[in-house]
Amino acid sequence: xxxxxxxxxxxxxxxxxxxxxxxxxxxxxxxxxxxxxxxxxxxxxxxxxxxxxxxxxxxxxxxxxxxxxxxxxxxxxxxxxxxxxxxxxxxxxxxxx
Amino acid sequence: xxxxxxxxxxxxxxxxxxxxxxxxxxxxxxxxxxxxxxxxxxxxxxxxxxxxxxxxxxxxxxxxxxxxxxxxxxxxxxxxxxxxxxxxxxxxxxxxxxxxxxxxxxxxxxxxxxxxxxxxxxxxxxxxxxxxxxxxxxxxxxxxxxxxxxxxxxxxxxxxxxxxxxxxxxxxxxxxxxxxxxxxxxxxxxxxxxxxxxxxxxxxxxxxxxxxxxxxxxxxxxxxxxxxxxxxxxxxxxxxxxxxxxxxxxxxxxxxxxxxxxxxxxxxxxxxx
Numbered sequence: 168x169x170x171x172x173x174x175x176x177x178x179x180x181x182x183x184x185x186x187x188x189x190x191x192x193x194x195x196x197x198x199x200x201x202x203x204x205x206x207x208x209x210x211x212x213x214x215x216x217x218x219x220x221x222x223x224x225x226x227x228x229x230x231x232x233x234x235x236x237x238x239x240x241x242x243x244x245x246x247x248x249x250x251x252x253x254x255x256x257x258x259x260x261x262x263x264x
Numbered sequence: 265x266x267x268x269x270x271x272x273x274x275x276x277x278x279x280x281x282x283x284x285x286x287x288x289x290x291x292x293x294x295x296x297x298x299x300x301x302x303x304x305x306x307x308x309x310x311x312x313x314x315x316x317x318x319x320x321x322x323x324x325x326x327x328x329x330x331x332x333x334x335x336x337x338x339x340x341x342x343x344x345x346x347x348x349x350x351x352x353x354x355x356x357x358x359x360x361x362x363x364x365x366x367x368x369x370x371x372x373x374x375x376x377x378x379x380x381x382x383x384x385x386x387x388x389x390x391x392x393x394x395x396x397x398x399x400x401x402x403x404x405x406x407x408x409x410x411x412x413x414x415x416x417x418x419x420x421x422x423x424x425x426x427x428x429x430x431x432x433x434x435x436x437x438x439x440x441x442x443x444x445x446x447x448x449x450x451x452x453x454x455x456x457x458x459x460x461x462x463x464x465x466x467x468x469x470x471x472x473x474x475x476x477x478x479x480x481x482x483x484x485x486x487x488x489x490x491x492x493x494x495x496x497x498x499x500x501x502x503x504x505x506x507x508x509x510x511x512x513x514x515x516x517x518x519x520x521x522x523x524x525x526x527x528x529x530x531x532x533x534x535x536x537x
Contacts, residue, residue, distance in 0.1 A: 195501050
């Protein structure tokens with residue numbers, strides 16, 4: 168179990184407009200006035216975080232979602248969550264709370 | 265103000281070249297394809313270059329707006345200023361991309377690229393081979409329709425580009441300067457004429473490449489390239505993202521790395537046909 172597994176994740180309230188394209192996704196962060204580039208897995212993870220989710224819950228959703236291009240294993244989800252958290256696009260709380 | 269030249273428009277920025285300008289006649293020739301009929305629209309600014317012994321200064325309606333220490337760079341200063349003002353003028357109404365556009369039987373090819381990528385040279389070669397010239401350096405995209413708006417400003421072609429273009433334009437007699445009028449390379453679209461992109465070509469001049477290496481671009485690659493080469497993406501924000509994504513979804517995209525201009529032209533034409 169990693170530190171990420173012990174957390175729940177949810178999108179922050181920042182105004183982010185995500186467009187998923189063949190080959191990747193682009194996101195316009197209106198608050199930061201910045202364009203972010205993701206792979207489609209990260210775009211899926213961000214979309215899944217409309218409510219508080221654990222990495223395990225996101226993984227379950229990803230396995231049921233046939234349109235995700237990337238191979239979304241647990242490591243990839245953890246990497247995506249780290250990336251999104253670094254960009255300020257998701258927030259965290261302890262999974263048990 | 266005495267207007268010594270016709271009225272020109274670049275992305276809606278209207279100007280005349282003042283009488284007595286340094287290189288005024290040359291500038292008038294270079295911008296000839298941008299000439300528009302006088303109408304009741306926004307008044308034109310009169311731009312004038314002055315060589316005052318301490319370099320060259322550029323005035324807009326008699327107010328100094330820019331200066332260079334070397335008078336030999338006066339024409340470049342003029343072109344830079346017009347481009348900057350054009351982009352600023354267009355920003356409230358259009359997403360402006362750093363790209364060239366050629367039109368082939370009504371189908372536009374969008375060539376985004378940073379300075380030195382070879383987009384101007386490749387565009388000029390495509391026009392010499394029969395395409396129409398829509399723009400170089402700054403192309404306005406209508407945010408409501410996604411159409412590209414022609415802006416047939418002079419092309420920026422350095423000595424290396426002109427050497428590469430010599431086989432395409434054997435009769436051309438260009439001045440020893442970088443600013444080349446559109447009429448030197450072929451036919452032009454009318455200023456402001458709309459056209460729709462069917463292909464995005466990302467040129468990469470690389471002298472070490474023999475011929476041309478062509479690789480397909482994903483939708484993501486195309487949208488990223490257009491976003492990177494936008495002058496005013498942040499102004500439009502989410503609307504700009506939707507716009508470049510729309511272009512990416514409807515156009516075929518190719519990266520063309522080339523050391524040989526003839527091969528690059530053939531590669532683009534083959535994919536259009």
